[in-house]
Amino acid sequence: MVSGRRIFADFKVFSRGFLRNKFGLFFGLIFPVVLILIFGAIFSGGSSGTTIVYAQNLDAGFGGQNLGNTFLSALNESSTLQVVTVDVSGDFAEYLADKSQSDGIVIPADFSQNYITAQPVNITVYGNPASSTSAIVSGTVNGFAGHFNLQRYNGTAIIGLESKSVNTQQNKYIDYLIPGLIGFSVLTSPMFSLVNISSDYKKNKLFKQLSLTPLTKMEWLTSKMLWYIVLTIAGFLLMYTVGTLAFDAHITLSPLLIPFLILGPMLFASLGMLVGTVAKNPETAGVIGNIITFPMMFLAGTFFPISQMPEYLQTFAHVLPLFYVTEGLNNVMVYNNIIGALIDIAVLTVITVVIFVLAVKMFKWRED
Amino acid sequence: MLPIEVTQLKKNYGSLKAVDGISFTVKEGEVFGLLGPNGAGKTTTIEIMEGLRERDGGDVKVLGLDPWKKGYELHKKIGVIPQEFTFMEKTTPREAILYYADLFNVKCDPDQILKDVLLDEKTKTYFEDLSGGQKRKTGLALSLVNNPDLLFLDEPTTGLDPNARRAIWEVIRSLKAKGKTIILTTHYLDEAQQLSDHVAIMDHGRIVAMGTTEEIIQKHGSGERLEIQGTQSLADYIKENTELDVYYDHPRGIITIPLKKKIDALAALAAAEQSGMEWGQIQTRQDSLDDVFIKLVSEPMGEQGEVAVENGKRRRR
Numbered sequence: 001m002v003s004g005r006r007i008f009a010d011f012k013v014f015s016r017g018f019l020r021n022k023f024g025l026f027f028g029l030i031f032p033v034v035l036i037l038i039f040g041a042i043f044s045g046g047s048s049g050t051t052i053v054y055a056q057n058l059d060a061g062f063g064g065q066n067l068g069n070t071f072l073s074a075l076n077e078s079s080t081l082q083v084v085t086v087d088v089s090g091d092f093a094e095y096l097a098d099k100s101q102s103d104g105i106v107i108p109a110d111f112s113q114n115y116i117t118a119q120p121v122n123i124t125v126y127g128n129p130a131s132s133t134s135a136i137v138s139g140t141v142n143g144f145a146g147h148f149n150l151q152r153y154n155g156t157a158i159i160g161l162e163s164k165s166v167n168t169q170q171n172k173y174i175d176y177l178i179p180g181l182i183g184f185s186v187l188t189s190p191m192f193s194l195v196n197i198s199s200d201y202k203k204n205k206l207f208k209q210l211s212l213t214p215l216t217k218m219e220w221l222t223s224k225m226l227w228y229i230v231l232t233i234a235g236f237l238l239m240y241t242v243g244t245l246a247f248d249a250h251i252t253l254s255p256l257l258i259p260f261l262i263l264g265p266m267l268f269a270s271l272g273m274l275v276g277t278v279a280k281n282p283e284t285a286g287v288i289g290n291i292i293t294f295p296m297m298f299l300a301g302t303f304f305p306i307s308q309m310p311e312y313l314q315t316f317a318h319v320l321p322l323f324y325v326t327e328g329l330n331n332v333m334v335y336n337n338i339i340g341a342l343i344d345i346a347v348l349t350v351i352t353v354v355i356f357v358l359a360v361k362m363f364k365w366r367e368d
Numbered sequence: 369m370l371p372i373e374v375t376q377l378k379k380n381y382g383s384l385k386a387v388d389g390i391s392f393t394v395k396e397g398e399v400f401g402l403l404g405p406n407g408a409g410k411t412t413t414i415e416i417m418e419g420l421r422e423r424d425g426g427d428v429k430v431l432g433l434d435p436w437k438k439g440y441e442l443h444k445k446i447g448v449i450p451q452e453f454t455f456m457e458k459t460t461p462r463e464a465i466l467y468y469a470d471l472f473n474v475k476c477d478p479d480q481i482l483k484d485v486l487l488d489e490k491t492k493t494y495f496e497d498l499s500g501g502q503k504r505k506t507g508l509a510l511s512l513v514n515n516p517d518l519l520f521l522d523e524p525t526t527g528l529d530p531n532a533r534r535a536i537w538e539v540i541r542s543l544k545a546k547g548k549t550i551i552l553t554t555h556y557l558d559e560a561q562q563l564s565d566h567v568a569i570m571d572h573g574r575i576v577a578m579g580t581t582e583e584i585i586q587k588h589g590s591g592e593r594l595e596i597q598g599t600q601s602l603a604d605y606i607k608e609n610t611e612l613d614v615y616y617d618h619p620r621g622i623i624t625i626p627l628k629k630k631i632d633a634l635a636a637l638a639a640a641e642q643s644g645m646e647w648g649q650i651q652t653r654q655d656s657l658d659d660v661f662i663k664l665v666s667e668p669m670g671e672q673g674e675v676a677v678e679n680g681k682r683r684r685r
Contacts, residue, residue, distance in 0.1 A: 009470030017458040020494070204454045208420055212448045213471040214440070366420050366439070 002222070006215050010223040018227065024193065028231050032185040033242050036178065039303070040247040043173040050082045051133045054104040056092045057085060059111040067115050068107035071123075071148065075105075080140050093126065102128035103137045115152065175250055178243040179329035180302040185235045186264035187302075187322050190228035191293055194272025197224070198363070199285035202276070211365030218360050221273055228265035236261055251333040259345045260332070264325045267352040271321070274359040301326040321355075324348045369432050371396055371518050371549045372417060378425035379412050379573075386412045388573035389426065394551060394566075396517075399544050401564030402553040405665055408570040410553040411451055414522050417551065418448050431518060444472065447511030451522040453504055457496035461487055461506045464495070468513040476513055485509045485539050501532025508539055519543065519550045525559060537562060557657050569664055576664045581657050588664060589655030594633045596623040596640060597648030605643040610635050627652070 018024050053075070059068025076083040083105075086095055096104050104126035114121035125141050127134030150157060201207045210220065236257075243249040275292065279285035299313060300306070300322035306314050317323045328344030331337040372394035379387040387409045394400040402410045415421045417430050419439030428435055433442045455464055465478040482488045487505040490498060495506065504524055511519055521540070525533040533556075540563055544550060554560055560567050561581050568578040577584045596602070600616055603623045607614040612632055615624045625636050633652065640647050655663075 005473065006471050009467055012470075013456060013459055013463065013467045016463070017456050020458040205450055205452065206454055206456070209448075209450055209453070209455075211420065211439075212418065212443050212446075212450075213468060214444060214473070215471050 002216070002219055003214075007219045007223045007226070010215060010220060011226055014223060015227050015230070018231075027192070028185075028189045029235050029238060032181050032235055033238050035181050035184070036174075036239055036242050037246065039177050039181070040174050040243070043177070050080055051103065051136050052082050052084060052101075053137050054086050054092075054096060054099070054101055055083050055107070056088060056095075056104070057107045058088055058109045059107045060109045060113070062112035062116050065112055065116070067112040071107065071111075071144065072105075074144055074147075075140065078140055078144070080136055096126060102126065102131055103133055105137070105141060115148070118152065172247075172249070174243060174247045175334050176305055176330065177303070178239060178249050178251055179333045180304075180326055182236055182239055182329055183264070183300070183322055183326035184297060184302045185239070186232055186261070186325055187268050187293065187297060189231060189235070190225075190265045190269040191272040192289060193228070194224060194269050195276045195285050195289035196272075196282070198273050198276025199279055199282040200276075203282055207365050217363055217365050221270065221356075221360060221363070224273070225266045225269045228269050229262050232261050232265045252336060254332050256332045256338065256341050256345075257329065260325055260328050260348070263345070263348045263352050267321055267325075267348065267355055270352065270356040270359040274355060274362060277359065277363040296320045296322045299323075301330070305330075321348070321351050324351070370394065371431055372400075372551065373429045374413075374417070374426070375428075376426035377413065377416065377423055377428055379409075379416060379421065380424050385573045387416070387423075390568075390570070390573070390575045391426075392568055392575065392578060394549060396549055397544075397547050398565040399540070399550045399552060399563050401560035401567040402551065402570060403555065403557065403560045403567050403661070404553075404570035405555055408665075409573040410555075410570055411522055413570070414520055414551060414553050418446065418520050419443065420450075444514060445516055445518065447514065447516035447519045449504065449507040449511050449521050449524055451526070453507030455495045455503075455506060455510075458494050460492050460494060461498070461502075461509060462491040464506060465509055465513055468510050472514040474514055476515070481509050481512055484512065484542070486535055499532070501528050501535060504528065504532075504536060505539070508536070512543075517548055519548055521550060521552045523553055523555070525554070525556065533559070557661055561657055569661060571665045577660070585655055585657060585660055588660045590626060590659075592627045592630075592652055592654050594625045594627055594636055594650065594652050596625070596636070596650050597621060598623050598640070599645065602640060602643055602645045602647055605645065606636055606639045609639045609642065612636055 018028075055072050055075075057066075057068040057072060059066050061068075072083050072085065075081050086092065086104075092104060092106055096102065106124040106126075108121060108123070110119075111121055111123075113119075123141060123145065125138050127137055147157075198207075201210075207217075211217075240251070240253070243251065271292070272289065275288050276285045279288055299309070299317050300320045301317065302322070306317045306323070309317070324344045324347045328341050328348065331341040331344060370393045372392075374393070375391045376389050377387055377391070378385070378389055390409075390413065392400075402413060404410050412421065416423050416428060417435055419430075419435035419442050422436045430442060431445055435442050459467070461482060462478050465476065465481055469476045469478070479488065479491075482491055485505045485508045487502060487509060490502050493502075495503065498506065508521075508524070511521075524540070525536050528536065537559070540550065540552070544563075550563075552560075552563060564581070566579065567581055567584060568575045569584070570576070577588050579587070598621065600618070603614050603616040606612065606623065606625070612625050612635065614636075616622075617624065625632070627633055637650070
């Protein structure tokens with residue numbers, strides 16, 4: 001018979017011990033907030049969204065005009081590039097390497113002359129094909145070159161461009177990051193703790209000792225899950241507050257979040273328990289725990305949406321339990337996709353029940 | 369019904385016979401000491417009685433229950449300190465007692481229990497900050513929460529300093545005075561001798577001697593003997609001129625004569641006097657539990673070699 005009194009007694013002792021341990025408290029509550037502050041500062045602060053490009057203008061001018069300068073100031077006035085002019089003496093490629101920069105433009109000496117006399121002339125664009133900024137630079141330069149070509153023959157543009165945003169409200173990186181980091185803390189805090197506790201208790205024979213009391217292993221695990229649900233909800237509220245106050249994140253609060261905040265800790269507490277039970281000693285348990293946790297952390301859409309990953313990794317992500325937590329949280333908080341969220345809840349419920357039953361079955365109070 | 373009845377108990381770990389067909393009973397209100405070197409099978413035996421391990425053969429009844437099958441029921445009625453007792457680090461002894469009281473659903477006075485185990489000064493210290501002795505006392509306190517009549521103490525003083533050991537002894541004596549039945553394992557001879565009404569000496573999974581310490585000494589000890597400091601020729605002279613068995617210990621220069629009757633000593637001394645040879649100190653001796661233990665327990669002991677003789681008399685064979 002499961003007894004609420006015993007679960008509560010165990011919950012009381014465990015949570016008190018947890019709150020007295022500054023280390024656990026830091027990793028449970030403060031660390032995810034620190035992550036939000038760091039990632040938020042990196043990705044949403046200050047940057048105006050322009051790419052810095054270095055330019056060397058070798059143009060000698062023609063007929064009193066320096067069209068190289070005109071071209072560069074036109075680039076600079078674009079919303080995408082910020083041009084930094086470099087001294088004409090010296091090797092440009094070397095200069096870029098010294099500054100650890102890959103994006104650069106060189107205007108040739110005969111630029112003005114050839115333009116005015118309608119002779120072909122090339123602007124050299126330096127770039128790193130692997131970097132996304134290089135595509136922005138060459139695209140922009142190409143666009144302005146076309147514009148200048150048209151002007152040379154007094155033409156008018158026929159095809160124009162009108163930009164429209166897909167969502168009524170623009171989503172920033174922080175909006176995706178907050179559900180991801182909530183998923184991160186849903187995973188790491190219960191998982192690492194339970195791996196640690198269960199292998200430690202086994203080694204110190206604390207389980208053996210508890211088996212001499214009326215407490216059952218299911219009651220023990222339930223009380224741990226309850227505590228991590230409380231901790232997760234507290235962490236959620238903290239992260240939500242910091243995200244909205246500090247970075248003006250636009251995320252939706254909905255009662256649909258509650259199932260994720262309950263199922264997530266239940267699932268990962270059980271999984272941690274399972275790892276700690278199966279492993280022979282705390283060291284092995286730690287290693288197995290890391291092998292399970294780290295790939296999941298990066299591949300389940302915690303720090304970036306999985307749509308940015310190659311197809312085979314996206315397929316792989318679907319077998320990771322955390323995927324359904326982060327996807328579900330994103331569905332509720334960012335996309336407002338209720339059906340998607342309900343499917344995630346259903347999948348999570350099944351996984352949680354399976355892992356919980358497995359953990360309770362595998363876990364032994366006594367030896368034989 | 370006796371609190372404990374063990375018949376032909378067997379337990380194997382692979383090919384190792386950890387417990388090899390032992391039988392004993394424990395009466396109500398007595399302290400029963402399971403004595404033996406490390407690896408003798410004491411902890412396996414006590415854990416089978418506590419319901420923590422399954423037996424491979426034989427029969428065990430604790431308070432009339434099969435401890436493995438009825439463990440859950442049994443645990444409400446017994447108190448246990450496992451070997452090397454530990455607890456959750458950031459919990460005070462008082463909180464631990466209240467926690468156990470909640471688990472057992474009993475009302476108890478934590479302050480009284482702490483007083484009973486001589487721990488009433490450290491009620492607000494976290495478990496991790498307690499000394500070794502205080503940690504064991506916490507274990508003792510927890511084993512008392514459900515007010516059991518039967519207690520299992522598995523090496524309650526191993527690794528403690530002499531003062532802490534004596535403090536634990538005091539607690540055990542007071543529990544005995546309250547009429548509790550106590551099963552105690554130890555590898556300290558003095559501890560078994562000080563506390564136990566009955567002792568079973570275990571070695572290699574078997575009981576090699578059992579009874580009160582006096583009974584064990586009488587049965588397995590060599591009995592009273594006369595020791596005379598002297599030469600080999602004196603030993604030979606006594607042997608020739610009396611009907612006594614005479615042994616000579618060369619390196620120590622001691623003549624040993626087992627005494628079947630006390631009067632035998634007189635005959636031996638008369639012969640010695642008659643010989644006209646020089647002889648020194650004389651004394652009569654009897655085997656102590658130490659001597660019997662070393663005689664009975666065949667192998668060198670565990671990793672620290674603590675055959676439990678703490679006063680330096682320890683010998684290896």
